[in-house]
Amino acid sequence: MGAFIRSKPAGYGIAVLAALAAWALRLMLNDWFPPGFPYLTFFPAVVITAYFAGLRPAILCAVLSGVAAWYYFIPPYRTFHINFSTSVALAFYAFVVVIDIFFIDGMRRALRLLEEERARYAALAESRDLLYRELHHRVSNNIQVVGSLLRLQAAGMADEDARHALNEAGGRIALIASIQRELHNAVGEPAPFRAFAEGVLNEASQAAGARVLLTIDGGDQPLHPDQATPVTLVMLESFNNALEHGFGEARSGQVRVDLDQSGETHVLTVRDDGAGPPDGFDPTQSKSLGLRIVRAMAQQLNGKFEMTREGAWTVCRLSYAPRAE
Structure with a gap:
């Protein structure tokens, strides 16, 4: 032409x-x-x-x-x-x-x-991509605003339990906003799990003031949009559990994250070398908010979550069937 x-x-x-x-x-x-x-x-x-x-x-x-x-x-x-x-x-x-x-x-x-x-x-494609990125940005910002409002509300609460609950809710909502921002790259394409997982976990580690030697393997493919948030939340709750209960006041240790996407069942594994759960601990009966969130996310994925002690490592493992695009 x-x-x-x-x-x-x-x-x-x-x-x-x-x-x-x-x-x-x-x-x-x-x-x-x-x-x-x-x-x-x-x-x-x-x-x-x-x-x-x-x-x-x-x-x-x-x-x-x-x-x-x-x-x-x-x-x-x-x-x-x-x-x-x-x-x-x-x-x-x-x-x-x-x-x-x-x-x-x-x-x-x-x-x-x-x-x-x-x-x-x-x-039209350029306009669509621009609108998508703008919508994605606004949704993330709005979620972030909701989390900030909850934290502001918590600051004015006299009841310690209520203040703690609102702070936790605000923090987790802010976490979802962070996940939404990291799930896609600068041009709006889904990012590989490994690419955004590292950023999300490093951000969580810095927010907690922890010194973590982080290793991430696998996860070279993007997550399905319907599964990205629950899988990432399970990873983050397992990571935060290691920081809070595994490493304790030292706030230092090793965490290894692996997402195997090669088979018919995808397996997310989060290992830490901190103190393991107490003898007789059953994660399915725990009243911890974090573990309740993990169980809810695993149920949403029609998957299975396990927490075990393997040698010197505490292992959190999520198994779920991937969805077709």
Whole structure:
């Protein structure tokens, strides 16, 4: 499309040059051609002009070529004598060039419309992506505002339990806002789990004032949009459990996160080398808000959550079936 001649004077110039070039080439090859082929070099000139310059320049090229062929290459030569055979030859030439110009000009129009449609769809796609990013940004900000309002409300509460509950709720809502921001990259595409998990966990570690040696393996694929928030919440609650109960006041240790997405069942594993749960601890019976959230998220995923002690490591493991896009 970029090779099409847009300027009318340039298009007519192409038509004249093409006709002259066809005439010169036909004149040079005249001794090589048998009688009866006066238009052999002129047809390509008309086709090329129609493709690159459009309808009217093509008509001009066709007229110039027809006149040149009639005068120089149709007997009696160098005259405009007309008889039956000349009339048949000119009619044949006119028929062929009309068909050529008709189809090539139609093709040009179709390509031009296609180019315009592509430009329109590209503009719509850009507008859609912009609106999506803006919506995503506003949703995250609104969730963040809700969390901040809860914390402000907590500051004015006299009851210690109520204040603690509101602070926890505000913190977790702010956490969901952080997850929403990290789930997509700068152009609105889903980010691989590994990419945003590292940022979310480092942010949580800094907020708690902990010194954690963090290792993340697997998770090279994005999470399904319906599963991203519950999976990430399970990871974060397991991580916070390690900070609060595993590492205690030291606030330092190792945490290893792994998301295996290779099988029919995806497995998220969070290990820490802190103090393990007490003997006889049953996470399914715990009244801890964090573990209740984890159980609710596992139920939402139709998955299974386990907490075990394996050697020197406390292991939190979530198994769930991935959803198809």
